Amino acid sequence: MEKTVFQGTIPANIRYDRKAEALYILDQTLLPGEERELRLQTAEEMYDAIRTLKVRGAPAIGVCAGYCMYVLAKSIRGEDRQVFLKKLSDYGVYLNASRPTAVNLNWAIRQMLRTALEHADSPRGQLLDALYEKAVEIHQDDISKCNAISEFGLSLLKDGDGLLTHCNAGPLATSRYGTGLGPILLGTERGMRFRVFSDETRPLLQGARLTSYELQRSGVDVTLICDSMASIVMKNGWVNACLVGCDRVAANGDTANKIGTSGVAILAKHYGIPFYVLGPTSTVDMDCPDGAHIPIEERDGEEIRSLWYEKPMAPSGIKCYNPAFDVTDHELITAIVTEKGICRPPYTKSLAALFR
Structure with missing residues (x-):
């Protein structure tokens, strides 16, 4: 090695x-x-x-x-x-x-x-x-x-904001600053201070293992939470915006991201918190009309049953459903941030304009 x-x-x-x-x-x-x-x-x-x-x-x-x-x-x-x-x-x-x-x-x-x-x-x-x-x-x-996504995303934030992120969309998942974490890292580099809540992101724990690792090493005030704790930190008024990356964006703005993202978006909508999706235009698939047409990868159930445990923490032979992604409805998304600018509803028009 x-x-x-x-x-x-x-x-x-x-x-x-x-x-x-x-x-x-x-x-x-x-x-x-x-x-x-x-x-x-x-x-x-x-x-x-x-x-x-x-x-x-x-x-x-x-x-x-x-x-x-x-x-x-x-x-x-x-x-x-x-x-x-x-x-x-x-x-x-x-x-x-x-x-x-x-x-x-x-x-x-x-x-x-x-x-x-x-x-x-x-x-x-x-x-x-x-x-x-x-x-x-x-x-x-x-x-x-x-770099461009980070700049556009930072324009949506202010010094002292409380932020929540799900999965990992930092330098490890991209290049340089990242996408979902890009504005946080760029702002921190410029002396801004954010309080970040990092969902652990079951079952693969990208938030716990990777996002928390990146933010802590970069000097960001980060607090790790279980995915099921997102609601209470939002209700407590500790979250001013949610930032996530994306694996595929359909032409209508429906977005596939790590499993659990859609739940975060639903909670953010309930509590009146902006929900931002950040990603390059290469993740925008204009040939895919909506989220129903995005293929969802299903992974081995052992990731739920035993992956992070010394011994299995579920009954032997139990059935598991383990989709790697879910689709967040475009109506739950406040804005989609790309390297070409910030897209807002209706996404059928704003996303199409990126490719003209």
């Missing part, structure tokens, strides 16, 4: 070492107790890393997919370009099946395949250089988008 390279106080989640020609990710399943990098070399290792959440967060998955496709392209031997394109396309289909809800994965794979097709008649070296440059472009583009 290689030692982790740090960006500020938070480890880099994805890095490609051009000198060593090696792709590394920070294994997020080990956080916060251990910071360890993994090298991804084979399609099976890449699929497993995405499927088992070693790398996670829609934008980060897209960035990782770009580099993965480059590494896989290098592994394809032979001069026949049609064979090369077919094998690379097959790798793309395979990787895309690892997390079907996150639209960034498919988006990045398509970007890489389009680049390969555009340079199919070039010498092998030039073709691979073009793919590497596209992967870097996807990465740099996400950094730029996160």
Whole structure:
């Protein structure tokens, strides 16, 4: 294993070492107790890393997919370009099946395949250089988008605000500041003070293991709460706004995010608290009309029964329903913050305007 390279106080989640020609990710399943990098070399290792959440967060998955496709392209031997394109396309289909809800994965794979097709008649070296440059472009583009999202999101907040977030949408799930956590980290960097309540986010505990870790290391006043405690902290008047990321946004503004997000939005609506969704335009799927058309990944029930326990905490053989995401109705969302600006209802118009 290689030692982790740090960006500020938070480890880099994805890095490609051009000198060593090696792709590394920070294994997020080990956080916060251990910071360890993994090298991804084979399609099976890449699929497993995405499927088992070693790398996670829609934008980060897209960035990782770009580099993965480059590494896989290098592994394809032979001069026949049609064979090369077919094998690379097959790798793309395979990787895309690892997390079907996150639209960034498919988006990045398509970007890489389009680049390969555009340079199919070039010498092998030039073709691979073009793919590497596209992967870097996807990465740099996400950094730029996160910066812009953070700026727009910060304009919605004021110094001293109490904020609530669900799941993890910080640097570990994206690049630079993140999306859902971006305004918090950017504001803190500029001397603003926020009080953040981090939902632990059952059953995978991204809020407990990752969001709390990121915010604490960045000097943010963060308090960890169980998901079921969101209502009481809102009722107590401690929350001025909710900030969450997103894995896919439908054309009408319905948004898929980590399971439990829709419950937070319903509570926020009840207590009159703004509910903001933050994400890059690459998560907006204008070909998906509404939330009913977003595929929802269902995961192994062992994540509920036994994953974080020394011994199973449910009866043997008990049935489990374990969807990874839920869909928040657009009517519950105050605004959707993208790198191009802040979208407000009606989302069918404001989201469409982003792509004109």
